[in-house]
Amino acid sequence: MRRIVVVLVVGVALAGVIASMAPVSGQADGEAAPIFGVTIPPGYRDWRLISVAHEKGNLNDLRAILGNDVAIKASREGTLPYPDGTIIARLAWSYDPLEESEKAFGRLQSFVAGPPKNGVQFMVKDARKYTATGGWGFAQFNDGKPADEAVHNTCFACHETVKARDFVFNRYAP
Amino acid sequence: MRRIVVVLVVGVALAGVIASMAPVSGQADGEAAPIFGVTIPPGYRDWRLISVAHEKGNLNDLRAILGNDVAIKASREGTLPYPDGTIIARLAWSYDPLEESEKAFGRLQSFVAGPPKNGVQFMVKDARKYTATGGWGFAQFNDGKPADEAVHNTCFACHETVKARDFVFNRYAP
Numbered sequence: 474m475r476r477i478v479v480v481l482v483v484g485v486a487l488a489g490v491i492a493s494m495a496p497v498s499g500q501a502d503g504e505a506a507p508i509f510g511v512t513i514p515p516g517y518r519d520w521r522l523i524s525v526a527h528e529k530g531n532l533n534d535l536r537a538i539l540g541n542d543v544a545i546k547a548s549r550e551g552t553l554p555y556p557d558g559t560i561i562a563r564l565a566w567s568y569d570p571l572e573e574s575e576k577a578f579g580r581l582q583s584f585v586a587g588p589p590k591n592g593v594q595f596m597v598k599d600a601r602k603y604t605a606t607g608g609w610g611f612a613q614f615n616d617g618k619p620a621d622e623a624v625h626n627t628c629f630a631c632h633e634t635v636k637a638r639d640f641v642f643n644r645y646a647p
Numbered sequence: 648m649r650r651i652v653v654v655l656v657v658g659v660a661l662a663g664v665i666a667s668m669a670p671v672s673g674q675a676d677g678e679a680a681p682i683f684g685v686t687i688p689p690g691y692r693d694w695r696l697i698s699v700a701h702e703k704g705n706l707n708d709l710r711a712i713l714g715n716d717v718a719i720k721a722s723r724e725g726t727l728p729y730p731d732g733t734i735i736a737r738l739a740w741s742y743d744p745l746e747e748s749e750k751a752f753g754r755l756q757s758f759v760a761g762p763p764k765n766g767v768q769f770m771v772k773d774a775r776k777y778t779a780t781g782g783w784g785f786a787q788f789n790d791g792k793p794a795d796e797a798v799h800n801t802c803f804a805c806h807e808t809v810k811a812r813d814f815v816f817n818r819y820a821p
Contacts, residue, residue, distance in 0.1 A: 584700060
């Protein structure tokens, strides 16, 4: 009986490890982005929400920031710098009027996520690998394909604006 | 050895069941909302993202729609009506300018989630329990406390606008 209990505990622990590894797996999934060599993290669309935003101007999108387990923990606890293993995903969609908004509210006031827009971006923390860019690797994928090198050269310059927050614009939305 | 393998498999399966139960637990957490008796679902902030939105007008917020496992599956597959056990959560935050936006983009164009605003709302599907309201129970909590009955009387009337989509405004954002 004791052996069964021990093995059960090992089994449960093992399953827990497998479950917790799944969303932070660094397994390659498709082509790597230039400069930083980041690939699309498997299962990122299942990650938990850090925050949401609306970009006006040329971007004109609604966006969500998701994080892997390391990112969520650091983000909730306000840990700076973010630990190695952090991956932050930025998804974005067209900023579309909700068709039924006027009927529901008496005027058009609701804007919702339409089709994907402006690609999907990732920030991957590896302090030793990415020393020249604050410990972060950056990547953008458009329709699953890496954007070109010119795009990737713009990432760090913009994120330097928030160097005091370890180069991360978003804050956790409780 | 064979016994160990069997027990291991049982252990792993058991851990999987426990893990998958956690986010859809209906365990009561705090005071129930009027009319529908809905309580705050434990762990809802860890649920996966369905979509995001921006409400202008008096609401003036940025919002995220999260779903429990039943909701995510139905939402991704376009299942209508949503199955019993579906819970959809609507979180909202103040629509705030991002302080560093002008520095990063040359003009203020980024708006992000500030402090929580307009409460947290839930839709709970139980076709037999909520026959009078399309099979949905509605709830709003402000700072963790249920809103009053008058607020809850407005939910279904507004959601009837989207009766053709089983009373759900949001669509899954891929």
